[in-house]
Amino acid sequence: MAKTARKKASKKDLILQKAAIMFREKGFAATSMRDLAESVGIEAASLYNHIRSKNEILEAICFDVANRFNTNMELLESNSDGTIKKVESLLRFHIQQMIENYEEVFVSDREWKHLDEPYLSNFQNQRRTYRKKFASILEDGIRKNEIRNIDAPTAVLIMLHAVSGIESWHRSKTKISGKELEENMVMIMIDGLRKQG
Amino acid sequence: MAKTARKKASKKDLILQKAAIMFREKGFAATSMRDLAESVGIEAASLYNHIRSKNEILEAICFDVANRFNTNMELLESNSDGTIKKVESLLRFHIQQMIENYEEVFVSDREWKHLDEPYLSNFQNQRRTYRKKFASILEDGIRKNEIRNIDAPTAVLIMLHAVSGIESWHRSKTKISGKELEENMVMIMIDGLRKQG
DNA sequence: CCTACCGATCGGTAGG
């Protein structure tokens, strides 16, 4: 029974993994269960021994990613670093997730609109909460005069979306290393493009 | 005859406009021609008196947007402004397009993968060329010591994607004005978050 | 995990 459970879990994991790849490449709506079954190496009907529906796959991917980001945010909130350090840490986490966990993070970010209720509302709420926490960190830094007097929600948007540009990095032929990418991104976001006098 | 032509063009424009709205909301693949017909106010079959196929609509949207950005880039290349001024101008153009022309620009950015050949390759090539031109402007500025020694293609990714965060601004209830949004975005990208000593 | 199959819906066409 333990063995069966383990086997089943690992086949389900394979399905989720292949689904993340296909959802990223073609989008959720344009990926058929027959496409997915083929990439897993079974018939479409057999997928339903491991998952309940196409939407359940998307739910698993989106909430897995959301949980990881929420956990990191909680860790960050409980420490006493300065604002710049916190923001830098958050940025680096997002960048690393986008590099190492590309397919899942990308799908969660781009395809969550296809979630069904009540998962859709749940996901949107988590997203809103996460962004508010991020903005609070920035507002705290503005108050403490550590960062510029910018509109915090706008800065959050910029940073979260900038990171998703790593999609193009993944697909480019002449890639700089992940580490270089991270350092460049952090430098541009924190200190800007302009060379200071 | 002139009248008929005018009428037809304007109905086609309505279809393209409604399609851009729906493609943004639901994605290209998840939008059916029946959905689209309903929002236009005619039967699905009648759409085909104005357009040849669902994909032709996407082509019209994507290449219309691409042409606008290409035209702006050519204008910019032919002037003799400094790097910071050029980059700022480019940023502002992207931001304004994303504010004023939201639906179309968003669809072009997110749904171009569903283009059929040869349009897909054509679009990807235009995209690659545009980014190279953008990166060249940055590299020129690095050489002239006007901007930091960053990886130019990475900076391009960040800026292009950061702008697409305006999607969230559109959907937020407590919006700052478009002008404020633009100023904040430009400031963060050019000068960074950190307050200089 | 497969074969066989379901009802629903898709993009698109014929003909008026």
Add this chain to the structure above:
DNA sequence: CCTACCGATCGGTAGG
């Protein structure tokens, strides 16, 4: 611009 309809494909189920 509509009615009527096409073949293809969709997500999913029954039964073994």
